[in-house]
Amino acid sequence: MKIKKILPQLLTLLFIVLIFGFFTMNAQENMDTRGIEFGFGFLKQEASFDIQFSLIDYDGSHSYARAYLVGLLNTLLVAFIGIILATLLGAVVGVSRLSPNYLIRKTASFYIEFFRNIPLLLQIFFWYFAALRALPMPEDAPLLLNSSFLTIKGLYAPAPIWTNFDVFFTTLIIAIVLIFFFLRYAKKKQEQEGKRLPVLLISSAIFIGLPLLTFLIGGVDLSFSFPVIRQMSQSSYTFDGGFKIPPELIALTLALTLYTATFIAENVRAGIQGIGKGQKEAAASIGLSPSHVLNLVIMPQALRIIIPPTTNQYLNLTKNSSLAAAIAYPDLVLVFAGTAMMQTGKAIEIVGITMATYLTISLVISLLMNWYNKKIAILEK
Amino acid sequence: MFKYVKQLTSLVAMVAVLFAFTTETMAAKKSKTLKNTQKKGFVRCGVSQGLPGFSNADAAGNWTGVDVDVCRAVAAAVLGDANKVKYTPLSAKERFTALTSGEIDILSRNTTWTLSRDADIGLTFVGVNFYDGQGFMVRRDSGITSTSQFKNGISACTNIGTTTELNMRDFFNSKGISYEPVAFEKADEVVAAYDSGRCDTYTTDKSGLAAQRTKMTNPDDHIVLPETISKEPLGPVVRQGDAVWEDIVRWSLNVMIEAEEYGITSANADSMKVSENPQIKRLVGSEGELGAAFGLDNDWSLRIIKQVGNYGESYKRNIADTGILPNRGPNQIWTKGGLLYVPPAR
Structure with a gap:
């Protein structure tokens, strides 16, 4: 009974492995006869072409x-x-x-x-x-x-030009975390006491207010080019x-x-x-x-x-x-x-x-x- | 005794038959590509997606161009009919994979011969059928007449997957100019983008610039700058590992060039059979056994010259008469001051 259940699955698995094996061997053989080498070493080589638009620092001298x-x-x-x-x-x-x-x-x-x-x-x-x-x-x-x-x-x-962007960014993350906890608290309060806090007002105040504060005391500055x-x-x-x-x-x-x-x-x-x-x-x-x-x-x-x-x-x-x-x-x-x-x-x-x-x-x-x-x-x- | 004689003769006959087979099909046996081509009845040729003068299809689907003529020459030599070619249009990106994977047998698609391509990726370049170099096209009203007038921030349209992308970087870096590369997969989009004003300059091989200029809305609004920033020897490519096929393609091209050198044309080829010059007689097949080395008959080169013409005829028909590059420049026979110098067919 058990074998009857397992056998078809084993056969399917064997079939898949064989198919993959065949394709791998076939590719390897063809590449051998054509003198193509397989490997990922090229990833470290210099790319030597430029890219029009990049989010990170890149030019052709990179890999x-x-x-x-x-x-x-x-x-x-x-x-x-x-x-x-x-x-x-x-x-x-x-x-x-x-x-x-x-x-x-x-x-x-x-x-x-x-x-x-x-x-x-x-x-x-x-x-x-x-x-x-x-x-x-x-x-x-x-x-x-x-x-x-x-x-x-x-x-x-x-283009924005930031000074002390990291301070600003950290504060922004802190604000988001604070809002998350505040929302949980507000929900609990509503469920337990039936009181509704002004959720939208307070969260936007945190979201805007905290990062703004860094401009005043955190030494953050923003100008534009x-x-x-x-x-x-x-x-x-x-x-x-x-x-x-x-x-x-x-x-x-x-x-x-x-x-x-x-x-x-x-x-x-x-x-x-x-x-x-x-x-x-x-x-x-x-x-x-x-x-x-x-x-x-x-x-x-x-x-x-x-x-x-x-x-x-x-x-x-x-x-x-x-x-x-x-x-x-x-x-x-x-x-x-x-x-x-x-x-x-x-x-x-x-x-x-x-x-x-x-x-x-x-x-x-x-x-x-x-x-x-x-x-x-x-x-x- | 009689019995033995009978046995012996049958043995000799068998050996003879065996030998006959081996000598006749030695080349074909060695070359899988040749055998397959003869079996299929057509040459599988990879060409561009449309580059006037090199490989371009008309409205009826007839391909013409100097690159196309290389494939036609091979078809004439191997199959006896220059028209027995199946063309596969390929983008720059697809071309080498199509060849190494066996989808095509000759890649004749304005492809630059470089060390890494020749040595690295399972390809063999068999010769040069066009000496080219990378250049720049700009709008006439920009007033730019030399690359030395290029300024920081210039945007340059080109194709991906070509040596152009690499040369462009070398060029702008050496001049210390910042630039914006806008690289498309297909040539038609490059032309459309440049034509619409997306880019300040369009860079590719000079022959390509001259050919693509004819596709612009108003060709006279654009000029090709005189500077050449790279060497681009373009030539047909075959898969690595089939030496006989490689030789057939190489010598089909060489025959076209050498025929021009000796003044043999499609019109006078037949009358050249009785020439005084033994080299001319070898080229038209009335002397020597040149074809046997590839497993071909002796008229293979005559068929190339008669059906396709010599290199000069091909150039005139495809590139000069179409107004792309009337001046042959380096693509002239060496005896007339050009670079076309091929080993002797003998």
Whole structure:
């Protein structure tokens, strides 16, 4: 009986091991006959190519490992911004789709149907080349908010120059921790004594007040370096100083956000509609206001329906960010699986590392979302 | 006694048959690629995704260019028909993997011959079919006429996965100029981005600049600067480990160049069979047994010259007459002051 149970599993395992073994041997043999060596030593070699946009200090004299890190951080950056913006936009559009207002409802559904049904790569090209055509040259760019310039070469904004940034940053973390404990205390107090503290007011006071205090007594100072235009030749200009966001990042974030938000919006709508009508009516009948009905009764239950499919969309967004290669945003695929692979010829190693990296990012996102999902799930008593 | 004779003759016959087989297919046996090519009936050739003059497809899907002609020459030599080529358009990033993994058998895609590529990644360069160098293109109205006028903060559009990216860094570093590299995967996007004003300069091989300039909205608005910042010998590449195939590709190219040197063209090749010059006679196959060394017949080189033409004809047809680079520069036969000097086919 026991053998009957175990045998199929053992056979499956054996099969998988054999398949992997075959592929490994095959690759090894082919690489041997073609004189290709396998190894990760290249990661320490000098990369000798430059990267347009980097969150950390990098130039061509750094190693391939460092170039990998630059690409990884750029991928994480676009995924992080994209996830936040797509969630916000998706939530708004999802709720709008159920709005009693005809215009809002139809606009939301038109937006969803339009952006959901055009291939993402096309949208990326559209935003990038449309933006490049529409944006002004640096010398013609209007001043935005009295400080920034949006040009064909990117967005030039004032760059913050900090003194004693670490003091400020530590205080900010302390403030967040304090708020966390305060919220727990307030909740306990409400449950035990039925008293409601002015939660929002006090937390924002802590969040803003404490870091502000460091400016007065912590020796923290903040000034800005503003972008200043400079002529390079008879017809071309650039900006000195300030902080530059390349147009590739803007176009990619825009395309990823607009595309993924449509799916999230549909998840939100499905979640809200998945809650029985009776819940809403019951909440209204005990005298809750419409916003309370949504925030206290509908949303907590709807989230349980919304979270799992939205996790998929987060994963999709992260993986789709690899389309960046088409428009020169230096993400992991362009920098590492592109340039680095070409310069070293280590195709198997680099594709392997890249795959493992995306797998890890995806698993981490899943893990976080599963944890959150568990937290808001119905507690069986 | 009679019995033995019969046995002996059958043995001799068997040995003879065996020998005949071995001598005839010695080269083919040694070369897996040649055998596969003959079996398939076409040469698998990796080309660019569209670079006028080098490898470019027209609306009907016909490929032309000097790089394409190398593959056509091999097809003429090996299969007897220059049109029996299957082209695979490849990006700079994909090209070497496609070759080493066996998807294609010749990579003829404006590829620079460097030490690390030749020695490191399982490739063998067989020769040079175009001597090139990296240059810069700028907008005419910028007033820039030399790279010495480049200023800090210049943004440069280029392709990823090329020697261009590395040369660019060397160049700007040696001049002490800060620059912004904007690297795309495909050439068409590089051109579109530069054309729209995203970059101040576009850098790649000079032949590439000349060819891509024709794709700009208004080609006359752009100029290629005179400076050349690197050596870029471009040539066909084969997989490492198949010496016979390597020789076939190398000598198919060499025959084209040497045919020009001796004045043999596609038009006069047949009449050259009775030439006084033994080297010309060897090239058109009326003397010597040159093809046998590769396991090919003796007309292999004649077919190349007749069907594809000599190097000069190929250059004129693809690069000069299309207005890309009317001046042959270094890509001229050595006897006329150029760099094209190939070992003698004898």
